Amino acid sequence: KAGVTQTPRYLIKTRGQQVTLSCSPISGHRSVSWYQQTPGQGLQFLFEYFSETQRNKGNFPGRFSGRQFSNSRSEMNVSTLELGDSALYLCASSLVLENTEAFFGQGTRLTVV
Amino acid sequence: GEDVEQSLFLSVREGDSSVINCTYTDSSSTYLYWYKQEPGAGLQLLTYIFSNMDMKQDQRLTVLLNKKDKHLSLRIADTQTGDSAIYFCAETGSGGYQKVTFGTGTKLQVIP
Numbered sequence: 147k148a149g150v151t152q153t154p155r156y157l158i159k160t161r162g163q164q165v166t167l168s169c170s171p172i173s174g175h176r177s178v179s180w181y182q183q184t185p186g187q188g189l190q191f192l193f194e195y196f197s198e199t200q201r202n203k204g205n206f207p208g209r210f211s212g213r214q215f216s217n218s219r220s221e222m223n224v225s226t227l228e229l230g231d232s233a234l235y236l237c238a239s240s241l242v243l244e245n246t247e248a249f250f251g252q253g254t255r256l257t258v259v
Numbered sequence: 260g261e262d263v264e265q266s267l268f269l270s271v272r273e274g275d276s277s278v279i280n281c282t283y284t285d286s287s288s289t290y291l292y293w294y295k296q297e298p299g300a301g302l303q304l305l306t307y308i309f310s311n312m313d314m315k316q317d318q319r320l321t322v323l324l325n326k327k328d329k330h331l332s333l334r335i336a337d338t339q340t341g342d343s344a345i346y347f348c349a350e351t352g353s354g355g356y357q358k359v360t361f362g363t364g365t366k367l368q369v370i371p
Contacts, residue, residue: 150301179358179359181359181361188361188362188363188364189302189347189349189361189364190361191358191359191360194358202358204358236301236302238302238359247304247307248304248359249304250294250301250302250303250304251301252299252300252301253301
């Protein structure tokens, strides 16, 4: 079966713009989590959605938001982009909320110039 | 808050064993994980251990957990060049099962 699909793979945006990233989880998976990976901060948890509801949120400003649709697909949005938002954004899906195994996508590489 | 520490770099010869170490601070950790990330790729879950276990073996991988010292290790037997990657230790604790806290990652270099 298909893995976790993130689109687009690469993105270049200008400071001040906004961006929307998409994640399609593995078929049947209902939990989707988002992570930001940067060389300086490593991998940091952004938020997690289950059944269209945000269940957990990391320590990121309100410019970072997300949502999940009824088909479990998820989007994350970053408004008023800053140079420091340049990162690899990873999405993970798992079957249920308390599942041990999360499958990660290839990520979206966002560059803010 | 939760904190997970790893050494940044490890170099081993092909065929030797690799041991990657990790320490964490969250005493309420429930699951501890090892992920592998190859260049340009996402994260691949290698193995995980529940906090009430001491050891888990899966083919060439052995995970040891010392809960008292909050120390986790991953041993890779007969290390191959294909094992070269960054290895992340991670845990889920009081923040919720899917709020995973990752370590800084250990870059494993396997010398042929």
